Amino acid sequence: MAKRKTKSTFIGLKVTSEQAETLAQLQKALNSPTKTAVLLRGLELLASSSLPPTPPAQPTPRAAPQIATSLELSQIEAEARHYLNALAQTRNRSEEVMKQMVQELAKVDQTVDKYHGDRNYLIQILLDIQRENRWLPRDALIWISQKLDIPLSQIYHIATFYKAFSLVPQGRHSVSVCTGTACHVRGAPRLLEKVTDTLKIRPGETSSDLRFSLSTVNCLGCCALGPVMVVDEEYHSNPAIEEMEKIFSACE
């Protein structure tokens, strides 16, 4: 399989150069067959969404199904990338990583205990884990499902219904643009366009280097500054392009 792959196709599928790079990385890491099996799950998902290459960044209309699917694709990619890193680490320092994972799940346990293992607090538990990790790792969800004896599907129902939850790792810096009504009438769409053009990601996405995650939010309570962009808790009132570039480049 690895031999047949060229830069722009994968198992006979056309992929963008960025996706090709991720795949190449994955393949490099796949020496042992067992790990391959695990990793390939992510790739299978990727391949099964046999899609045309991602269309050029076009934030609206978000409802268009094609864009929704490609968003899904990029989320799968992000998740695959996370597991790739985890696996690469496992190879190097497996014991340490195991310990780390146990620690992570122990933290989940603590959270569950904080709510006395009461299923009625499922949403609160998920919120706490989301805040701790800034996303909901699949292992944590499976863990909770078993601990609280709640079907995993029900947990995913909640995790996908509410805006607060993310099923993919979030970037180190969060960028949000207020698209509340007041900001909208004061030009939030233009601002959002500038941000997507500069960061080259769309709302709901994370850049491939895990540097930025972009989201849109509703009223932040500072409409007087509108339209507003918030970068890691710092508020910026309708920044011009140069100012925006400066703000972003200050983010590691």
Added chain:
Amino acid sequence: MPRLKSATDLETRRQEILARRDPDKPCVTICSGTGCHAYGSEKVAQTFAAEINKNGLKEKVDIRRTGCHGYCERGTIVVIFPQEICYLRVKPEDVPEIIETTLTKGEVVERLLYEGEDAQRIIHEGDIPFYKHQSRIVFGPNRFIDPKSIDDYIARGGYAALAKVLSGMTPEAVLAEVKKANLRGRGGGGFPAGMKWETTRNAPGEPKYVIVNADEGDPGAYMDRSLLEGNPHSVLEGLTIGAYAIGASQGFVYVRQEYPLAVENLNVALEQARDYGLLGENILGSGFDFDVMVHRGAGAFVSGESSALMTAIEGRVGEPRPKYIRTAVSGIWGKPSNLNNVETWATVPLIIDKGADWFSSIGTKGSKGTKIFSLVGKVNNTGLVEVPMGMTLREIIYDIGGGIPQGRKFKAVQTGGPSGGVIPESLIDTPVDFDELTKVGSMMGSGGMIVMDEDNCMVDVARYFLNFLSEESCGQCVPCREGIYQMLKILNRICAGQGRSGDIELLEEIAEVVRDASLCALGATAPNPVLSTIKYFRDEYKAHVEEKRCPAGVCKELISYYIDPEKCQACLLCLRNCPVEAITGGKNLIHVIDQDKCTKCSACFEVCPTRFGAVVKLSGVPVPEPVSTGTEVKRKRGGKSE
């Protein structure tokens, strides 16, 4: 802290707090609401603390961080007591001067005061026009109180209403008082609170629950947030009084997790209230037990609907259910549950304290008391305002809001959030009143008030709300899920210049079905933004559909940017700012936009100096042929000196 065991204990505690406080001791209060916070109020507060220390005034001056004062346009707001000197737009750099002039010498810093029309400076907050026309009975205490201090609340008479209720009123008497006041719900529907309480009280089943709705789903409003952040005890006191009247022993606050400060202040308030014996068992020695739990909402507009909210509290996905049986009768875990909005609860202590007659003397026949609005959008004084019911939109927008910025023309005001509608200029004398606003095709809603000027496109506004609703519809029922989506699709194509004749009528037809056949109020009110814009701005829709023209110059596909060769002064600004290099030109040469390359980002339009005004937006007309490249500019007479 020993628990308070009676109403007398509470009064004694209040006297102790007051005795410890010297009313003449200077106190610097710094607004730390979300608006001011965004302006950097925390830095201002820290600078005050550091400078006060440095000047050896630590023992002589108090510092207090308060909740939102409302005048968010002019943040950071600093008020210095006891003189109540109000400084606006305070920056950390201003702090040393304030300390030196005001705190040391007792004089005012003129330049930081509000400047009235005839350049007259106004010292006191209450005399500023923005505040002068308001009646801030619910929201006003925010500015005196540190939300993390229960003593601040008690010092101002807080919990006295609860003490009054527990020490001498029967639950029936409390209920009668609230019914007599005709308090209507502030969360949207305007349902009489007293009637709802009574239903829950009389419904069979124990325990009964009372709930605060602090989900604040309206995407353009923040009054519930500011109230809960700035004065959490007022909400808790109201809730406890309600619980007593209804016979509930457990309360919930459903607050969105996007409001971390509200959650934090609320939790602090709960702890303090428990410590003081104002929550928990045997409150104020009356034998009444009541406690409150916080449930953080994870962000879904539809979860603000009563049955959905209660399902969410049970830990499940917050989707509405058919309400053949109301939640007041069968809510959380099938028990009678009474839900009210933050502002509704915060109004209750006032009614008990000052009486139903006092309360119902404010407002109109059908709408009593005051209402807090978040007055935002194209208005000079953005902020939170509390006005008596019956005040006209004109008074709110012009007398309080100071009119429309940059001399633009007022076009419409949107109330009621995604469930509401737009109100055009011809109806600007409509009073804010539940029934009057519904009559003109909008609604009171929870208090969003978005002012729009001639640069806002009404089709785009309708599209904005439908886009929001299509993402927020839970999708259980077809009319809402598909109807909103189809309406959005039509609006999208109208805005993209692909509107077809008959689209407007089709919108009206779908709207009717969505309104009549949806399960919950999200769907049932979703057509309002569409219908009200069609009703009052049909011509604007027609311009989009028939002439492919967007009169407000908003819809991207319907506008072109063009540089007027007569006006271009070859300043190079637009050329440098165009992100896609669509502009050609050079020193002394007329600049030209290549329409094929232009992505309509508007950068050139924004940077072209207003005194030239050479870049123009065109809509509905063909772009004139460009001048041949290399044509020299026509210098304006007197060019540079202008």
